[in-house]
Structures are given as C-alpha cells and as structure tokens.
Amino acid sequence: MVGCGKMGSALLGQWAKGPESITVVDPGQESVPGGARLVSDRAEIEGECFDCIVVAVKPQMIDDIMPAYAANLAPGGYVLSIAAGYSAGRLSQAMNGAPVVRVMPNLPAAIGQGVSGIYPAEGATAAHTAHVQDFMARAGTTVTVASEDELDRVTAVAGSGPGYVFEIARAYALAAMEQGFTEEQAREMVLGTIGGAIAMASEPGALSLEDLRNSVTSKGGTTAAGLAALNGDDGLTDRLRATLQAAYDRAVELR
Numbered sequence: 001m002v003g004c005g006k007m008g009s010a011l012l013g014q015w016a017k018g019p020e021s022i023t024v025v026d027p028g029q030e031s032v033p034g035g036a037r038l039v040s041d042r043a044e045i046e047g048e049c050f051d052c053i054v055v056a057v058k059p060q061m062i063d064d065i066m067p068a069y070a071a072n073l074a075p076g077g078y079v080l081s082i083a084a085g086y087s088a089g090r091l092s093q094a095m096n097g098a099p100v101v102r103v104m105p106n107l108p109a110a111i112g113q114g115v116s117g118i119y120p121a122e123g124a125t126a127a128h129t130a131h132v133q134d135f136m137a138r139a140g141t142t143v144t145v146a147s148e149d150e151l152d153r154v155t156a157v158a159g160s161g162p163g164y165v166f167e168i169a170r171a172y173a174l175a176a177m178e179q180g181f182t183e184e185q186a187r188e189m190v191l192g193t194i195g196g197a198i199a200m201a202s203e204p205g206a207l208s209l210e211d212l213r214n215s216v217t218s219k220g221g222t223t224a225a226g227l228a229a230l231n232g233d234d235g236l237t238d239r240l241r242a243t244l245q246a247a248y249d250r251a252v253e254l255r
C-alpha cells in the first residue's frame with residue numbers, strides 16, 4: 001500500500017485481519033494498523049515484488065510517486081487504486097501498462113460499514129476482480145460498476161457522502177444548541193435520532209423513505225411545521241443535487 005493516511009489506514013484496519021502480508025510505504029506515519037510492515041521510502045523495498053499494489057495517496061501526487069512502483073509489481077499482479085477521479089487508463093500508463101482496478105471506498109470502512117464501488121478496468125482479470133471484491137467486502141458493502149464514469153458518480157454519492165452526513169449532523173447539533181442544549185446533549189440527541197432513524201429505515205421490509213417520513217408527520221403538527229421550513233420549497237433537494245454534481249464534476253477534473 002502506497003500512502004496510509006485517513007482512508008488507507010481505515011482499509012488497512014480491516015485488511016490486516018486477513019491472511020495477506022501487507023507492506024505500507026508512507027513517509028509520514030510512525031505506525032500502521034494491524035501490525036502491517038511499514039517502510040518510509042520506496043528505496044527500502046527495491047527489488048521486492050508484490051501481487052497487488054494499492055494506491056492510497058492523493059490523486060494529485062500519483063504522477064510523481066507511482067511510476068517508480070511499476071518495478072515492484074509481480075508478474076500477473078495488479079494495481080488497486082482508491083484515488084478519486086484519477087483514471088485507470090492514466091494510472092496503467094504511469095505504471096508500465098499494469099492492470100488496474102479502481103475502487104471508491106468511504107470512511108466508515110474503518111468500522112466495517114463502508115460502501116465501496118469497484119470498477120475493474122480493461123486488463124484486469126476475473127481473478128483480480130474477485131480479489132478486490134473479497135478485500136472490499138471485509139470493509140462493508142460493495143457495488144461493482146460497469147463504467148468508470150459510474151465510479152465517479154459513486155464517488156459523489158458514497159465516497160464523499162460521510163462528509164455531507166457529518167456536516168448535516170454538525171449543523172443539526174448547532175441548531176439544537178441554539179434551542180438551549182449543551183454541546184454534549186445536542187450531539188447525543190442528534191446522533192441518537194439520526195442513528196435510530198437510519199436503523200429503522202434499514203430494517204428488512206422497511207417502508208419507503210417517503211412513507212417513513214410521513215409516519216412521523218402528524219397533520220398540522222410539529223414535524224409538518226419543521227419539514228415546511230426544511231424542504232417546503234425543495235431547497236434542500238436542490239442543494240443536495242448541487243452537492244452531488246459538484247463532487248462528480250471535481251472527480252471528472254481529476255481524471
């Protein structure tokens with residue numbers, strides 16, 4: 001694994017429980033999860049070959065960092081990239097024509113509750129894809145997509161998604177504090193409410209999201225009043241549309 005920051009270490013925490021021996025190259029880390037081997041520079045693995053090289057550095061750094069690793073890929077091996085946007089074709093070219101599988105995980109992978117998109121690019125074999133599916137299933141649910149464009153849309157919806165959710169929760173808690181609650185009370189109430197509602201909506205056979213919303217909303221009651229302020233003019237819907245579009249557009253720029 002090349003790079004082991006926030007997302008790399010979230011995945012490594014799950015992967016390190018499996019049978020593979022994992023080597024991490026990251027100059028900035030003092031330790032990595034699960035007892036994986038950590039080196040700070042590629043020079044320390046000169047001459048060593050790996051069946052899979054995971055790209056977990058920022059997309060903007062790939063051109064500088066990754067070409068040298070082409071020499072570390074074992075015959076028959078492949079490259080697994082979690083970088084947003086950066087295309088499989090460009091990465092393969094940078095790594096001497098290596099097969100590439102692109103993955104878009106999200107941060108709850110750290111607790112085994114991630115949502116990951118998988119896109120096996122041209123040149124990736126069924127065995128490579130099966131290995132990635134197994135790897136990512138250890139970190140949560142997976143969806144294998146048929147086009148790279150779709151993976152960039154998974155990025156906008158799920159890859160970046162925890163960021164939107166944390167921001168919504170933060171704003172919700174701030175509003176709760178303005179109703180007179182302490183920060184701790186607001187956090188507990190807001191996360192308890194979001195967590196409870198999501199758990200209920202995730203039960204097998206749960207109602208549609210619209211019906212669930214309606215089941216909270218008494219005619220002429222408090223929820224109806226709150227919902228009118230929240231999305232009565234579709235402002236929230238429009239804002240979320242713009243959110244996903246902006247994230248997708250950025251992924252396209254990073255290709």
Ligand SMILES: NC(=O)C1=CN([C@@H]2O[C@H](COP(=O)(O)OP(=O)(O)OC[C@H]3O[C@@H](n4cnc5c(N)ncnc54)[C@H](OP(=O)(O)O)[C@@H]3O)[C@@H](O)[C@H]2O)C=CC1
Nearest residue numbers: 003004005006007008025026028056057058059082083084
């Ligand atoms: N964060 C997220 O929720 C998600 C991120 N991703 C993707 O994951 C990738 C990493 O993102 P994220 O974990 O957030 O970023 P981080 O900055 O946390 O992680 C990148 C890591 O790479 C290290 N690094 C820098 N230079 C090198 C080098 N020459 N060799 C090896 N490692 C190096 C950095 O060290 P240092 O900090 O010291 O520079 C850092 O530890 C990105 O491509 C991103 O698009 C995908 C899905 C979700």
Ligand SMILES: O=C(O)[C@@H]1CCC=N1
Nearest residue numbers: 083084155159160161
């Ligand atoms: O913000 C980013 O670019 C990365 C990719 C998805 C989540 N974080």
